[in-house]
Amino acid sequence: MSVTVLEGKNIVRDYHVGGGLFRPSRTVHAVKGVSFSVDKGKTLAIVGESGCGKSTLARIITLIDPATAGELFIDGNKVDIARDGLTKEMRRKVQIVFQNPYGSLNPRQKIGDVLGEPLLINTDTPADERRDLAMKMLKKVGLGPEHYNRYPHMFSGGQRQRIAIARALMLNPSLLVLDEPVSALDLSVQAQVLNLLADLQDEFKLTYVFISHDLSVVRYIADDVMVMYYGEAVEYGSRDEVFADPKHSYTKTLFAATPRADVASIKARLAKKKAA
Amino acid sequence: MPLLEIKNLTVSFDTAAGPFMAVQGIDLSIEPREVLAIVGESGSGKSVAMLAVMGLLPNTATVKADRMAFDGVDLLELSPSERRKIVGKDISMIFQEPIASLNPCFTAGFQIEEVLRFHMGMDRAQRRARAIELMKLVGIADPEERLNSFPHQMSGGQCQRVMIAIAIACNPKLLIADEPTTALDVTIQKQILDLLVGLQAKYGMGLIMITHNMGVVAETADRVIVQYKGRKMEEADVLSLFEQPKSNYTRALLSALPENAVGDRLPTISDMLFEPAPSAAGSGPATGAAP
Numbered sequence: 001m002s003v004t005v006l007e008g009k010n011i012v013r014d015y016h017v018g019g020g021l022f023r024p025s026r027t028v029h030a031v032k033g034v035s036f037s038v039d040k041g042k043t044l045a046i047v048g049e050s051g052c053g054k055s056t057l058a059r060i061i062t063l064i065d066p067a068t069a070g071e072l073f074i075d076g077n078k079v080d081i082a083r084d085g086l087t088k089e090m091r092r093k094v095q096i097v098f099q100n101p102y103g104s105l106n107p108r109q110k111i112g113d114v115l116g117e118p119l120l121i122n123t124d125t126p127a128d129e130r131r132d133l134a135m136k137m138l139k140k141v142g143l144g145p146e147h148y149n150r151y152p153h154m155f156s157g158g159q160r161q162r163i164a165i166a167r168a169l170m171l172n173p174s175l176l177v178l179d180e181p182v183s184a185l186d187l188s189v190q191a192q193v194l195n196l197l198a199d200l201q202d203e204f205k206l207t208y209v210f211i212s213h214d215l216s217v218v219r220y221i222a223d224d225v226m227v228m229y230y231g232e233a234v235e236y237g238s239r240d241e242v243f244a245d246p247k248h249s250y251t252k253t254l255f256a257a258t259p260r261a262d263v264a265s266i267k268a269r270l271a272k273k274k275a276a
Numbered sequence: 277m278p279l280l281e282i283k284n285l286t287v288s289f290d291t292a293a294g295p296f297m298a299v300q301g302i303d304l305s306i307e308p309r310e311v312l313a314i315v316g317e318s319g320s321g322k323s324v325a326m327l328a329v330m331g332l333l334p335n336t337a338t339v340k341a342d343r344m345a346f347d348g349v350d351l352l353e354l355s356p357s358e359r360r361k362i363v364g365k366d367i368s369m370i371f372q373e374p375i376a377s378l379n380p381c382f383t384a385g386f387q388i389e390e391v392l393r394f395h396m397g398m399d400r401a402q403r404r405a406r407a408i409e410l411m412k413l414v415g416i417a418d419p420e421e422r423l424n425s426f427p428h429q430m431s432g433g434q435c436q437r438v439m440i441a442i443a444i445a446c447n448p449k450l451l452i453a454d455e456p457t458t459a460l461d462v463t464i465q466k467q468i469l470d471l472l473v474g475l476q477a478k479y480g481m482g483l484i485m486i487t488h489n490m491g492v493v494a495e496t497a498d499r500v501i502v503q504y505k506g507r508k509m510e511e512a513d514v515l516s517l518f519e520q521p522k523s524n525y526t527r528a529l530l531s532a533l534p535e536n537a538v539g540d541r542l543p544t545i546s547d548m549l550f551e552p553a554p555s556a557a558g559s560g561p562a563t564g565a566a567p
Contacts (some may be wrong), residue, residue, distance in 0.1 A: 190532070191534075219534065259469075259495045
């Protein structure tokens with residue numbers, strides 16, 4: 001039987017933009033009542049353009065920001081960090097990987113310390129155990145023990161994203177939020193990181209919330225897809241449903257705008273060009 | 277006569293560890309009215325080769341070529357001031373990060389008019405009229421108003437449109453677009469690509485499209501050059517490249533597209549290339565080749 005790891009009911013997030021002397025304050029509705037649920041070992045992809053609220057939603061799911069209204073359940077327990085604060089047990093359940101691997105690692109921290117830090121903060125694992133766990137995790141994500149004492153600038157973009165993934169997995173989370181994890185990477189490196197994510201999901205039975213604006217990546221990795229537009233979920237369903245029969249006009253626009261790299265569409269374009 | 281003809285271009289950078297060869301013997305030519313795409317990963321030298329044409333590389337770079345001729349004139353033999361008359365006028369370039377490549381201290385209108393003042397010698401009224409015309413051409417709504425906007429007041433897509441307006445201001449013969457849509461959303465990407473290809477057809481420009489996105493190549497190019505680690509791997513017209521890629525590297529690139537995934541795993545470049553990956557992670561060229 002499938003277990004629901006993450007469930008959101010009518011999540012709302014408003015931001016208050018403070019006014020100045022001559023400017024009234026106003027409220028930005030970043031997320032306007034979004035509901036979703038993800039089962040264990042599955043991947044929910046959230047798609048939308050910049051400014052549609054997908055990263056705001058990611059921050060709410062990762063328990064960084066509280067929701068203004070609505071209910072969030074993780075492993076069946078209701079979580080409200082605005083009221084109860086964030087416990088270490090909750091932090092161990094949810095982790096995030098950010099978009100830009102160049103910005104999300106501290107340039108003055110060695111990789112070993114990067115990986116040990118989540119354990120240092122959230123658990124009382126002794127130092128030698130932290131070291132062993134970090135070494136093991138480096139191997140899991142396709143790096144080696146020789147990388148333990150290096151600094152982030154000594155790594156390429158793909159390697160850094162592996163480190164960010166390793167750091168997120170140090171606490172054995174059940175839910176991993178991936179905020180555009182491959183959009184800053186080259187095509188071939190993107191393929192490696194996507195393969196790594198698929199392997200790790202199988203091995204640790206991870207649940208992913210995968211945020212992206214690249215539909216071809218979403219089609220490859222997702223089980224369920226949610227399309228967001230101006231803070232609202234305009235389309236939500238299984239991958240095959242959404243890709244086979246998009247209902248909302250924005251989803252259709254999104255599909256039409258995605259460049260196609262198949263021979264038939266190149267032929268069609270060249271024929272059109274010749275005729276013009 | 278080809279519009280741009282490059283023979284055996286080599287660019288090396290002086291580094292503490294000796295010279296680093298970013299481009300190693302590239303041949304390239306583009307005819308008038310042609311759309312050429314240069315594809316490769318970061319570090320493959322695709323941007324560096326075009327920056328060498330523009331003469332925009334820093335002092336640490338050494339550019340060597342048997343021939344680098346634009347419209348019959350050898351660019352390497354020109355004096356810097358003569359070259360500046362061609363660059364920005366007959367050859368112009370659009371860069372990857374639209375918001376970062378505009379000057380934040382000046383309005384969009386000022387930055388468009390600057391090119392017109394420098395290259396066309398227009399007076400104030402002519403410049404203003406032409407700037408408004410250009411902004412309409414690249415599809416910016418309300419151009420009179422937008423001329424007075426600063427880059428931070430506009431979205432990424434609008435900034436890229438202003439960049440394009442600057443680039444086509446002097447009716448260039450060759451437009452080089454360096455990853456023009458990488459920083460933009462898919463829906464905006466589609467609009468910008470349509471705009472570029474439309475302008476190219478309307479004014480009969482040559483267009484060089486530098487990209488790592490195979491979808492962009494498929495949607496725009498006539499002919500494609502594939503580059504890897506500073507070397508040309510393959511050159512073909514777009515249909516035969518996608519139908520029958522000749523080099524292993526091109527095949528690897530195409531199969532790494534998520535939409536071409538067979539089964540659960542994506543094939544990666546290092547799976548398919550005969551040479552072993554540089555490290556355990558195999559994340560390709562790591563050292564700073566791209567500017």
